[in-house]
Amino acid sequence: MTDPEFMDRAEAVLRAIESCCDRINEETDVDIDNQRVGGxxxxxxxxxxxxxxxxxxxxxEIWLAAKSGGYHYKFDSKEWRDTKDMGEFFxxxxxSATAQAGQPLQFRG
Known part of the structure; x- marks a missing residue:
């Protein structure tokens, strides 16, 4: 994958996270504060x-740090997969968000 291809795919993930936070905040009382600075x-x-x-x-790679640990994800031509256990990013x-918010939350790309 080229750098521009990575940035296009990775930026789409960040936009999806922001969009999911907006939806979650509108539909629930979880109130996730999301702040974006660059990447x-x-x-x-x-x-x-x-x-x-x-x-x-x-x-x-896309890295995710949560209370449960740190994870690294690479794009496998279909989706972002964890480099250790091959779990899917979203x-x-x-x-992780469900565990930290104390109620079921759904993020999707």
């Missing part, structure tokens, strides 16, 4: 826990 989004929950998603352009983000 990084910080999601802050009411309990002050955070999830951080950032782009690692040189590696063509499924893992949903699981």
């Amino acid at each position: 990084m989004i910080t999601l802050t929950f009411r309990n002050r826990s955070q999830i951080i998603v950032n782009l690692q352009k040189p590696l063509h 499924a893992n983000l949903s699981r």
Whole structure:
């Protein structure tokens, strides 16, 4: 994958996260504060826990840091997969956000 291809795909992920936060905030009382600075989004929950998603352009990876741990994702021609257990990015983000918010949350691309 070229750098421009990575940035197009990775930026789409960040936009999807922002859009999901807006939808979650409109449909629930979770109130996720999402702040984006360049290639990084910080999601802050009411309990002050955070999830951080950032782009690692040189590696063509997206990194996710949550209370459950740190994860690295590479695009496999279909979706973003964890480099260790091959879990899908949005499924893992949903699981981490659910745990930190204390109620079911769904993120999707």
